[in-house]
Amino acid sequence: MFKKVISVFMLLFICVFFNAFFVNAAPTSVVLQIDNSVMTVNGEEKAVDEGYDTKPIIVDGITLLPVRAVIENLGGNVNWNNDTKEVNITDNENEIVLTINSTQALLNGKVQTLDTAPVIINSRTMLPIRFIAESFGFNIEWNENNKTIIITKNDTSENTESTTEIASEQITESENIKDETLEPENDSNILVAYFSATNNTKGVAEKIASELNADLFEIIPKEPYSDEDLNYGNNSSRSSIEMNNESARPEISNVIENIDDYNVIFLGYPIWWGQAPKIMSTFVESYDLSGKTIIPFCTSGSSSIGSSAKNLEKLSTANWLDGIRFSGSASSNEITEWLNSIKNDIK
Numbered sequence: 001m002f003k004k005v006i007s008v009f010m011l012l013f014i015c016v017f018f019n020a021f022f023v024n025a026a027p028t029s030v031v032l033q034i035d036n037s038v039m040t041v042n043g044e045e046k047a048v049d050e051g052y053d054t055k056p057i058i059v060d061g062i063t064l065l066p067v068r069a070v071i072e073n074l075g076g077n078v079n080w081n082n083d084t085k086e087v088n089i090t091d092n093e094n095e096i097v098l099t100i101n102s103t104q105a106l107l108n109g110k111v112q113t114l115d116t117a118p119v120i121i122n123s124r125t126m127l128p129i130r131f132i133a134e135s136f137g138f139n140i141e142w143n144e145n146n147k148t149i150i151i152t153k154n155d156t157s158e159n160t161e162s163t164t165e166i167a168s169e170q171i172t173e174s175e176n177i178k179d180e181t182l183e184p185e186n187d188s189n190i191l192v193a194y195f196s197a198t199n200n201t202k203g204v205a206e207k208i209a210s211e212l213n214a215d216l217f218e219i220i221p222k223e224p225y226s227d228e229d230l231n232y233g234n235n236s237s238r239s240s241i242e243m244n245n246e247s248a249r250p251e252i253s254n255v256i257e258n259i260d261d262y263n264v265i266f267l268g269y270p271i272w273w274g275q276a277p278k279i280m281s282t283f284v285e286s287y288d289l290s291g292k293t294i295i296p297f298c299t300s301g302s303s304s305i306g307s308s309a310k311n312l313e314k315l316s317t318a319n320w321l322d323g324i325r326f327s328g329s330a331s332s333n334e335i336t337e338w339l340n341s342i343k344n345d346i347k
């Protein structure tokens with residue numbers, strides 16, 4: 001009897017383990033095409049907008065579509081509030097609020113600026129899929145040849161390979177835009193370190209790290225920046241005061257223990273009044289970076305990287321390469337293209 005009970009428990013354990021590991025780990029891949037009302041979800045054809053003939057469109061370079069079916073197939077939820085004209089999109093961890101005709105969106109309560117406002121066309125809400133997919137941490141690829149968008153959701157790192165297989169099966173007639181592999185032979189010598197107050201630079205940093213299979217380090221302020229701290233319209237806000245004080249060095253709460261392991265460091269930050277936030281000066285001065293190659297990158301509303309990296313460079317003895325500025329919603333393609341252009345510097 002005892003043996004039987006043990007066997008039943010073992011069987012149950014195997015079932016639960018199998019289910020958790022293999023079923024939940026399965027990646028989902030959605031392929032959409034501009035002007036096509038049919039999408040594929042893991043190879044199965046489905047309507048983009050059930051009951052309607054709505055097709056994804058491009059407005060000012062941004063793909064818009066009714067996202068409910070896509071998001072639900074990727075495990076999220078979409079709710080529409082007709083009174084406020086707001087769309088609330090959630091997954092297990094994140095919440096996005098988009099408002100029709102507004103370029104201001106909320107991601108987990110923080111204001112984000114969209115390149116194109118959501119609109120209503122033929123009574124269907126057309127939303128920016130890239131912003132939503134990237135906010136949820138999905139991988140999104142654009143294939144210019146056949147105007148295809150491939151969104152993949154990886155639940156575990158184990159499934160990266162199979163996701164890639166699924167995606168490439170679905171675009172057989174076209175060339176994959178990731179034409180070159182950028183993975184360094186020794187994947188432990190590149191670090192992507194960044195500070196991000198509203199997650200824009202974080203998104204870019206994550207894409208660089210994922211593309212290069214590099215380690216990622218978020219520079220976390222000891223005292224987090226509140227919305228009021230970031231209010232650049234107020235001369236007495238914390239960010240204004242810090243940026244007007246040449247010797248301000250906001251404290252960092254975390255440390256890179258193994259800095260010696262890295263010989264290439266990508267260093268990311270947002271532009272604040274044309275410069276890097278003062279916490280970046282704290283970071284650069286906290287480590288002996290001599291002999292290392294630093295590649296700066298930033299995100300901004302519109303400003304260029306300007307003198308921001310040159311001014312940080314003055315604080316360290318590292319070898320600094322030219323930096324680059326991205327918009328807050330830079331695409332994977334833009335980032336891949338840049339990484340391809342500097343690949344000889346990061347070997």
Ligand SMILES: Cc1cc2nc3c(=O)[nH]c(=O)nc-3n(C[C@H](O)[C@H](O)[C@H](O)COP(=O)(O)O)c2cc1C
Pocket residue numbers: 195196197198199200201202230231232239240269270271272273274275299300301302303304327328
């Ligand atoms: C305090 C403050 C100052 C800013 N100054 C500039 C600026 O001078 N030029 C600009 O183009 N954007 C400016 N921005 C916008 C940010 O650079 C931009 O939103 C950036 O992508 C934010 O990155 P993050 O989300 O990683 O913090 C500023 C934002 C803040 C909060």
